[in-house]
Amino acid sequence: MGYNQIADPDQRRLFVEQAVKNTAAAYKPSSFFDRATDFFLDELEWIDGNGLASVEGYLAADRVGRMAALQPSQRRAVWNIRKNYMATRAAGGYPYDWAALPAAVRTSLAADMTARRYKHIVVDEAQDLSPESIRSLAEAIPRDGSLTLFADYAQQIYGQRVSWRSCGLKVAKTEVFLDNHRNSPEIARLAIAMAQMPHFRDSADLVEPRAPQRAAGAKPTLVSYPSIEVEAAGVAASAATFGKVARVGVLARTRAEARLAVRGVAGVRMLHDKMQRWDIEAGVYAGTYHSAKGLEFDVVFLPFCGAARCPDSDTVAAFGYDEAASRESRLLYVGVTRARDELIITHTGDPTPLLPAAESGLYQVTT
Numbered sequence: 001m002g003y004n005q006i007a008d009p010d011q012r013r014l015f016v017e018q019a020v021k022n023t024a025a026a027y028k029p030s031s032f033f034d035r036a037t038d039f040f041l042d043e044l045e046w047i048d049g050n051g052l053a054s055v056e057g058y059l060a061a062d063r064v065g066r067m068a069a070l071q072p073s074q075r076r077a078v079w080n081i082r083k084n085y086m087a088t089r090a091a092g093g094y095p096y097d098w099a100a101l102p103a104a105v106r107t108s109l110a111a112d113m114t115a116r117r118y119k120h121i122v123v124d125e126a127q128d129l130s131p132e133s134i135r136s137l138a139e140a141i142p143r144d145g146s147l148t149l150f151a152d153y154a155q156q157i158y159g160q161r162v163s164w165r166s167c168g169l170k171v172a173k174t175e176v177f178l179d180n181h182r183n184s185p186e187i188a189r190l191a192i193a194m195a196q197m198p199h200f201r202d203s204a205d206l207v208e209p210r211a212p213q214r215a216a217g218a219k220p221t222l223v224s225y226p227s228i229e230v231e232a233a234g235v236a237a238s239a240a241t242f243g244k245v246a247r248v249g250v251l252a253r254t255r256a257e258a259r260l261a262v263r264g265v266a267g268v269r270m271l272h273d274k275m276q277r278w279d280i281e282a283g284v285y286a287g288t289y290h291s292a293k294g295l296e297f298d299v300v301f302l303p304f305c306g307a308a309r310c311p312d313s314d315t316v317a318a319f320g321y322d323e324a325a326s327r328e329s330r331l332l333y334v335g336v337t338r339a340r341d342e343l344i345i346t347h348t349g350d351p352t353p354l355l356p357a358a359e360s361g362l363y364q365v366t367t
């Protein structure tokens with residue numbers, strides 16, 4: 001398998017768009033095929049992530065999450081899109097995409113009788129691995145080896161919404177980590193309240209942390225602004241001030257939003273997904289919630305948490321409100337739990353309904 005045989009996400013999107021058009025042409029006109037490409041991308045990724053190799057298996061599979069269940073005829077249409085996509089992709093010179101790799105790895109390993117290279121595998125941030133990825137790792141170790149996964153289900157942020165318990169593996173031992181040594185009690189209290197909100201809860205895999213271990217600090221601050229421009233300028237000015245003495249994270253949904261909220265701040269370091277190392281000194285760091293996964297800051301700003309922008313309208317259009325709310329609140333949860341001492345959440349207009357209300361007593365509210 002060569003690296004250049006794997007379709008990258010942009011190529012995958014183009015091939016899927018084409019496959020939706022090709023498949024729709026064989027059906028009577030139906031609004032089903034007008035759904036956002038993100039919806040089809042997500043559904044195909046879910047099929048691969050669960051290792052579903054036949055239409056019967058797909059028709060019988062339960063889907064975790066809040067999206068309205070697809071009708072059997074719609075699932076058959078998705079399966080036809082998948083077949084068309086795979087053929088179009090292969091004809092384009094790409095026998096694989098990233099979602100298809102775990103199944104391909106499993107097939108290779110099943111035929112590979114040579115000694116396994118690693119006896120023990122440890123994975124951090126495993127909540128976003130699909131069942132098929134976990135199975136492929138389990139098959140990469142010898143019978144007397146071990147696979148250890150560290151995962152926080154509340155931080156599952158790559159939309160697949162799979163339960164890692166559904167891998168069918170024999171679990172030798174489960175250890176639950178309940179202590180929170182990172183967040184101040186006030187920040188942890190907000191995170192716990194978020195995890196208890198109805199749109200957040202949807203899985204037995206969620207473990208609620210116990211009361212925080214650290215000394216008391218300040219309540220998270222909720223700041224209201226009259227416009228997005230004033231909000232961005234306000235965040236940039238405060239982040240620059242805090243950044244002289246502390247590690248400050250400015251986290252948003254997109255890089256563009258994060259950049260907007262630190263415009264004009266000298267020496268900002270942008271976070272990115274593939275960071276190999278992370279500077280530990282004081283300063284302002286900015287990036288997406290995704291890129292902040294696993295990191296921590298003394299002070300965190302979460303700008304643009306107004307109801308008009310959160311949940312994101314494109315995500316709502318692709319997946320429906322309930323599923324979008326569930327996904328987006330996990331992103332916010334990752335942002336909230338990056339903060340050690342100070343958390344400043346800002347919004348224009350009403351605050352997002354994905355956070356506990358301004359009147360909950362969990363914040364200092366300022367305008």
Ligand SMILES: Nc1ncnc2c1ncn2[C@@H]1O[C@H](COP(=O)(O)OP(=O)(O)OP(=O)(O)O)[C@@H](O)[C@H]1O
Pocket residue numbers: 152180181182293294295296337
């Ligand atoms: N037993 C402990 N006593 C004091 N501090 C601790 C202890 N364990 C961890 N910490 C501190 O708590 C913070 C969070 O720890 P760590 O990064 O291991 O958590 P995590 O579960 O990987 O977090 P996440 O998955 O949310 O990124 C770190 O600053 C770490 O130094």
